[in-house]
Amino acid sequence: MDEQLHSLPRRLIELRIEHADLDAMIDRLTGQSPVDELALQRLKKRRLALRDMIARLEATTEPDDLA
Numbered sequence: 001m002d003e004q005l006h007s008l009p010r011r012l013i014e015l016r017i018e019h020a021d022l023d024a025m026i027d028r029l030t031g032q033s034p035v036d037e038l039a040l041q042r043l044k045k046r047r048l049a050l051r052d053m054i055a056r057l058e059a060t061t062e063p064d065d066l067a
Contacts, residue, residue, distance in 0.1 A: 008061055015054050022047040 026043050029036060 008057060012054060012057050012061070015050055015057070019047060019050045019054065022050065 022043055026040065026047065029040050029043065
């Protein structure tokens, strides 16, 4: 259990780095001519999935504000 708690912050960092990398890739791809729309859509879909994963992990690591 203790190992899992230490791995959550590390996993969040990894996901945030991957999200930032995808942002950079999307920026580079949109600057190219012609734009590969299929590749762009795939990158944006992956970036959105990462954002959802980050939000779920953050929600599990934050204490409840209901107390």
